[in-house]
Amino acid sequence: MTGPRRKFTPEEKARIVLEILKEEKSASQLATEHGIHTNVLNRWKTEAIQNLSQLFVDxxxxxxxxxxxxxxxxxxxxxxxxxxxxxxxxxxxxxxxxxx
The missing domain is CATH 1.20.5 (Single alpha-helices involved in coiled-coils or other helix-helix interfaces)
Structure with a gap:
């Protein structure tokens, strides 16, 4: 049986997505390290990339x-x-x- 669902803060998500973007480790390695499914990491990465332009909105x-x-x-x-x-x-x- 799995434990309770883990909640990640926006800061934690951002840090993990940055690790993915650095490409020093594979997404599956990072998923294992952080106890997250690879699909979740890919979804966070996609969301981060899609919303990146919002950083530059006036x-x-x-x-x-x-x-x-x-x-x-x-x-x-x-x-x-x-x-x-x-x-x-x-x-x-x-x-x-x-x-x-």
Whole structure:
């Protein structure tokens, strides 16, 4: 009977895929060393190669949008704080001690 399924972190997967790409050892040797089926290693390698281009994607537009959204939210919150401060001042000034 086999043991529980082993979970590999993304860092571990990346390190193992780099070992495959170096071609110093065969995929079957690495599979044996790490206790992984060869098909799993090949799938990780394929996935890594397919997603390699994502490393070079210019994500400044996404960051700029997030920054603008963040600044807009800050402005909204400052406006809300100002409104609440004004209401509190008015209530303190006009409260006569009666409870409704």
């Amino acid at each position: 994500d400044r537009k996404g960051i700029t949008k997030m920054k603008n959204d963040y600044e807009q939210k800050i402005d909204e919150l400052y406006a809300e704080v100002g409104k609440l401060t004004t209401q509190l001042s008015w209530l303190k000034k006009n409260y006569d001690g009666t409870i409704i």
